[in-house]
Amino acid sequence: MDIAKPQHFTARVSEKYYLTENERFLLVKFELVKPDRISFLAGQYVSLLVNEKGERRSYSIASTPDENHGFQLLAEMVEKGAGSEFLRNIEIGASVELVAPLGKFVVSEETRSKLLFVATGSGIVPIWSMINDLLINKQEKRQIRLHWGVAREEDIFWFDNLERLAEAHPNFVFDLVLSKPSEDWTLCRGHVQDCLQRDFADTGLAGWEGYLCGGVKMVEETSKVLTELKMDPTKIHNEKFV
Ligand SMILES: Cc1cc2nc3c(=O)[nH]c(=O)nc-3n(C[C@H](O)[C@H](O)[C@H](O)COP(=O)(O)OP(=O)(O)OC[C@H]3O[C@@H](n4cnc5c(N)ncnc54)[C@H](O)[C@@H]3O)c2cc1C
DSSP states (O other): OOOOOOOOEEEEEEEEEEESSSSOOEEEEEEEESOOOOOTTTEEEEEESSSSSOOOEEBBOSSOOTTOOOEEEEEETTOOOOOHHHHHHHOTOOOEEEEEEEOOOOOSOHHHHHHEEEEEEEGGHHHHHHHHHHISSSOSSSOOOEEESSSSSGGOHHHHHHHHHHHHHTTTEEEESSOOOOOOOOOOBBOOOHHHHHTTTTTOOTEEEEEEEEOHHHHHHHHHHHTTOOOOGEEEEEEOOO
């Protein structure tokens, strides 16, 4: 697997909009200016310069590698966060400086194991790129499962896209898990690790490879659960959003 060397890029904001009505998740699209093409693997991230103090924030690339004249980022808005404020206020046409591609959280080409993706909140971003790349660009036929946890119904985005992917690709199944759902929620409630325990209690996870992305606590607790469910620990990969 060839991982391209990180480079400095200048890019321009071409579009931005919130994916949820509560304005918690913001999608920002960029066109590359210089260099005008990027080579990356699904799951990698960029380091974005977010203010004049020289502070940087990491954001996973939400788009897929075939879109190489630009890229998309999805940021969870954190109150008074430097990265959040930068992306919230940036105008269409503005220039940004970044270093990319970074990271090794990419789908291994060494095994043909079934693939289990687990994300919480904006941890879906690199996994979204990976799953789209696998199903659409690579026509992957292996079984692919996704467990994605958010707090409430109003934090869910990309639901229609996930449904369309699952309809078009019968080997892909996704489960949404809400930690603070309304009374009407009939699907899994609690933490992703609780639902994984429930869903795979009978079959176990030997023969599966895991890709986990989200906060440190979720990644650590889920790794433990997957190991208990007999997933080979060397096949558990993660990206922690710190
Ligand atoms: C490899 C990597 C990839 C990442 N990819 C993404 C991505 O695709 N999308 C994305 O949204 N984030 C991503 N992150 C996290 C991102 O880099 C920032 O850390 C995060 O968005 C907060 O940045 P900020 O500058 O807005 O807030 P900061 O200025 O860093 O923090 C402001 C305050 O908010 C608190 N805080 C920070 N994060 C949270 C949170 N999630 N919930 C509650 N309080 C918080 C901090 O402790 C601090 O008190 C990634 C992180 C890594 C390491």
